[in-house]
Amino acid sequence: MAVHNADVAAIFNRLADLLEIEEANPFRVRAYRRAAQTIEDLPESLSGMIARGEKLSTLPGIGDDLAGKIREIVESGHLKAMDEVEARTPSTLAALTSVPDLGPKRVHMLHEELGIETLEDLTEAAAAGKLKELPRFSAAMEKKVLDELRRRGETEQRFRLSTAEDFAEALCTHLRTVRGIGEVVVAGSYRRRKETVGDLDILVTAKDGARVIDHFVGYEEVDQVLSKGTTRSTVILKCGIQVDVRVVPEESYGAALHYFTGSKGHNIAVRKLGMDKGLKINEYGVFRGEKRIAGRTEEEVYRSVKLPYIEPELREDRGEIDAAFAGTLPKLVALADIRGDLHVHTRASDGKSTLREMAEAARARGYSYLGITDHSKHATVAHGLDAKRLAAELDDIDRLNDELEGITLIKSCEVDILADGKLDLPASILKRLDYTVCAVHYRFDLDRDKQTERIIRAMDNRYFTILAHPTGRLLGERPGYAVDLERVMAAAKERGCFLEINGHPARLDLDDVRARAAKEMDIRIAITTDAHSTAGLGAIRYGVDQARRGWLEADDVLNTRPWPKLKAMLAR
DNA sequence: GCCGTTTTCGGCCCGACTGTTTTCAGTCG
DSSP states (O other), X not given: OOXXXXXXXXXXXXXXXXXXXXXXXXXXXXXXXXXXXXXXXOSSOHHHHHHTTOOGGGSTTOOHHHHHHHHHHHHHSOOHHHHHHHHHSOTTHHHXXXXXXXXXXXHHHHHHHHOXXXXXXXXXXXXXXXXXXXXXXXXHXXXXXXXXXXXXXXXXXXXXXXXXHHHHHHXXXXXXXXXXXXXXXXXXXXXXXXXXXXXXXXXXXXXXXXXXXXXXXXXXXXXXXXXXXXXXXXXXXXXXOEEEXXXXXXXXXXXXXXHHHOOHHHHHHHHHHHHHTXXXXXXXXXXXXXXXXXXXXXXXXXXXXXXXXXXXXXXXXXXXXXXXXXXXOOOBOOGGGOOEEEEEOOTTTTOSSXXXXXXXXXXXXTOSEEEEOOBXXXXXXXXXXXXXXXXXXXXXXXXXXXXXXXXXXXXXXXXXXXXXXXXXXXXXXXXXXXXXXXXXXXXXXXXXXXXXXXXXXXXXXXXXXXXXXXXXXXXXXXXXXXXXXXXXXXXXXXXXXXXXXEOOTTTOBSOHHHHHHHHHTTOOEEEEOOBSSTGGGGGHHHHHHHHHHTTOXXXXXXXXXXXXXXXXXXXX
16 A cells, blocks of 8 residues: 555644643654644655655654654554554544644543543533533533534535635725724735635734724624634634634734734744844734834845745745745746636537637737637536537637637647546547647546556647646545656656646645646646636636745746747647 | 754744633633
8 A cells, every 4th residue: 555645744643633632742742743744745755755765854854763754654554653642542532622622631631531532422521511510621611612513514614715715805895994994914824825725814904903803893794703802803704714803003014914924834934033133023023122123014024034025825834935045936927927728618518608708708818819628528418529529619719710809719628538548539630739638537436556547648649738637626525536646747747748737716736736846847837727607717816826836937837928839839 | 853053952933812710721823
């Protein structure tokens, strides 16, 4: 059984949770968490590194001990140290700390005093009124725990970025009506443009914090008020999303924005740099002793530790600080760099808009070209095109291109990769296309090796150009199919194929880490929308966000080029 | 458990809010 990075990270995280419940040395706990983070962010596989004899202890936060443990997990699928801890402290206890108000200390007590091991035990004990009897528990808390456990079944815990945007924008509009309000900005993972958002962190500048908070908790969408002070408050909206609002004075705006944008790892790293210079950095500013020396803008905060400004999408503690020092921060691709979309559908298959409508919408966005990629015949539910219907569409495109000014339609197709790795249409029609977008749409259940080989075999076809949504995941709905993307990328590189960042908010596939790995392998990426209507073209910005999180520059992205240049690149 | 130009021991980010509390621990971000 192959062991993946995510498996190793999960073991370390669980071990950290359990050690914390056992009240182990908190710094040891942190070391496991930090190692798990490093591993999650690692663009290459640990098993591959081990096979190549690379030293794992060169990775940040991984010393000789953890390197040995990683090797043990990768080689045996198992960690003895974990078994030993689990013998004392059942692994199921780790899940309990995800319940609000239950940290390691209380979970420890629940285990010791009531013998609780699982969420089910916890629900039972809470329902039986046993929690409130314990020291440092109360009836109110018991009720809160019960409510939370009930709520869990009903609402999902993370929201797609696009969904979070809907809630956030409405709430910000509400906040901006407060008298005396200054800035209103959504910070946190939302500002870092993470693909899903757990909660919203809203930063506000104002002199009168209490007034802002009163107005905030009075928002009609507020379902529960979890805390309410004069500078901060936490609520849960009716849609289930948690929102934190923080009010700071204007002179602290930059420091607070930096602080609340995170990520935590990035902040810690910056704060440490400050400490080295005898500075204290918190959400109110940068201080030397009692004296505030910076904090009005984020640029000031960075400048105080001799760093250039770092874009929010890069603030994940994945090497951006070192890059900033070295002057090698990427000049991130921007929405304005995109010259055309390469993956869209029309009514010919399962889209809602006509060729002409799509073309005009693309032109209105300032694009100079639009690649038409209706489904191929295997996608029967999507009215996929057979060779004959595709030929007819290509003729339509020719005719329309003669009429259209300022936009060129490009001939393409989203070709199904069949289960055996063949493409769904014959060469006789594929050769008429300028490029193809190839995708797996069924048989997600193949095992990892078979799925990987299926895709690589498809790439052997000279008409294969871009691999669409490489993992097939749908955020909040289904995980991707099992596939060895490292091998797929290496195969793409060899054959001159490309990968996609599909900007559809449910896909965002490739993800940030994989996109960066592709960049490092010198594989160019197409940022597309998979639009099924003219409105769908707007999703390009989510794709750009994901690309920026993957450190991509304009040159790394195929469709930042004018069509003639791009056409030459796509030819195999 | 990691780390190091102050390096093999002794550090390891910091503040707000809540209520377990009445002077502070626990939790969260």
